[in-house]
Amino acid sequence: MTKITLAERLERVPPYPFVVLAERVRHLQERGVDVIRMDIGAPDMPPPPHVVDSLIAAVRQPEMHGYPGYRGTPELKAAFASYYQDRFGVTLDPEQEVLPLIGSKEGLHHITLALVNPGDIVLVPDPGYPAYRASARLAGAEVVPMRLCRENGFLPDLDTLSPSVLRRAKLLWLNYPNNPTGAVASYSFFEDVVRFAQKWGVLVCHDAPYTDVTFDGYTAPSLLAVPGAREIAVEFNSLSKAFNMAGWRVGVAVGCREAIAALLRMKSNVDTGIFLPLQHAAAVALRTTSREWIHARNAAYAHRRDIILDTLTRLGMEAHRPRGGLYIWTRVPSGYTGDTFAMYVLENAGVAFAPGSIYGQEGKYYVRISLGVPTERVQEAMRRLQNLTL
Numbered sequence: 001m002t003k004i005t006l007a008e009r010l011e012r013v014p015p016y017p018f019v020v021l022a023e024r025v026r027h028l029q030e031r032g033v034d035v036i037r038m039d040i041g042a043p044d045m046p047p048p049p050h051v052v053d054s055l056i057a058a059v060r061q062p063e064m065h066g067y068p069g070y071r072g073t074p075e076l077k078a079a080f081a082s083y084y085q086d087r088f089g090v091t092l093d094p095e096q097e098v099l100p101l102i103g104s105k106e107g108l109h110h111i112t113l114a115l116v117n118p119g120d121i122v123l124v125p126d127p128g129y130p131a132y133r134a135s136a137r138l139a140g141a142e143v144v145p146m147r148l149c150r151e152n153g154f155l156p157d158l159d160t161l162s163p164s165v166l167r168r169a170k171l172l173w174l175n176y177p178n179n180p181t182g183a184v185a186s187y188s189f190f191e192d193v194v195r196f197a198q199k200w201g202v203l204v205c206h207d208a209p210y211t212d213v214t215f216d217g218y219t220a221p222s223l224l225a226v227p228g229a230r231e232i233a234v235e236f237n238s239l240s241k242a243f244n245m246a247g248w249r250v251g252v253a254v255g256c257r258e259a260i261a262a263l264l265r266m267k268s269n270v271d272t273g274i275f276l277p278l279q280h281a282a283a284v285a286l287r288t289t290s291r292e293w294i295h296a297r298n299a300a301y302a303h304r305r306d307i308i309l310d311t312l313t314r315l316g317m318e319a320h321r322p323r324g325g326l327y328i329w330t331r332v333p334s335g336y337t338g339d340t341f342a343m344y345v346l347e348n349a350g351v352a353f354a355p356g357s358i359y360g361q362e363g364k365y366y367v368r369i370s371l372g373v374p375t376e377r378v379q380e381a382m383r384r385l386q387n388l389t390l
């Protein structure tokens with residue numbers, strides 16, 4: 001019998017943390033526990049109905065079932081370019097500066113493989129979305145964490161990075177509105193980042209899937225709106241959170257044309273594009289979804305956020321009030337780590353939170369609570385939480 005041994009590169013990354021958590025949840029569910037999943041970062045509400053209709057109509061067309069091509073359809077690229085123009089005031093060349101992705105996660109990985117050599121440094125936020133780290137390790141790079149802390153508004157302090165690190169740094173990852181902290185970045189922070197990247201010759205990868213999930217009248221800017229950014233930055237965006245289309249797997253990379261060309265060269269050797277009806281319906285979503293629809297959806301998240309914050313305050317748990325993103329990032333009560341607290345709440349209240357350690361060392365004493373849960377389930381989860389002895 002063939003003996004299966006893992007490649008060294010796979011040995012460098014643990015199983016994706018959410019896969020492990022999902023296993024534990026499944027065991028409880030098998031025992032009949034009604035688990036409320038506040039660990040998952042996915043919208044619970046449906047996409048705009050007219051977008052679903054456009055997908056159904058497109059699927060019925062016989063010519064929509066062939067290979068879709070590698071670069072994305074002209075219709076979808078034009079729709080992303082118009083969206084960036086209208087939403088952020090950023091003008092993009094749809095052919096050279098826009099590349100549709102099979103969800104943005106795919107692009108985060110492939111750009112790393114396309115540009116990073118073993119021994120290079122990749123700068124990642126800590127806490128941060130685990131895929132940046134995993135892709136860097138799969139590429140054989142050294143991961144250098146950039147600490148995000150409350151005192152700095154969960155923005156990295158770029159001045160603390162040493163010249164010896166920066167000389168070897170190839171990519172710098174940012175993500176605003178931020179997962180998991182809910183922090184947002186100002187335009188002037190992005191200006192500083194662009195100047196910094198120009199000085200050190202590092203490519204900024206701004207992962208921005210939550211730009212349209214914002215609260216309290218806040219509007220998130222694009223890094224690419226800063227003059228000069230498109231020469232040194234790529235921004236990743238996605239329909240997953242903006243239009244409640246996480247399962248559709250449609251995202252985009254926009255910006256620096258050399259980086260986009262490298263990403264295309266990498267991914268065209270790996271995948272063969274997005275199903276044509278999905279590309280068409282994604283273009284419809286981008287072109288025609290009203291701001292009112294987005295605001296109403298965001299108001300539902302903000303309402304849930306306030307219910308959760310209210311409970312956390314009553315329990316004496318310190319939490320940042322997010323103006324964007326899909327999460328509340330809260331410090332756990334003393335005596336717990338994020339891991340032990342998440343396990344305690346899961347086992348005793350049937351409520352799943354994501355332990356902060358999933359996002360890096362800085363998350364050790366935190367858990368992340370998702371807003372992508374129906375409001376009545378949020379209320380029920382908070383009732384259960386208040387009945388626990390903490």
Ligand SMILES: Cc1ncc(COP(=O)(O)O)c(C=O)c1O
Nearest residue numbers: 041103104105129179238240251
């Ligand atoms: C920060 C961040 N980046 C990327 C992704 C992946 O999004 P997509 O569905 O576009 O692959 C997520 C998903 O949760 C995320 O939180």
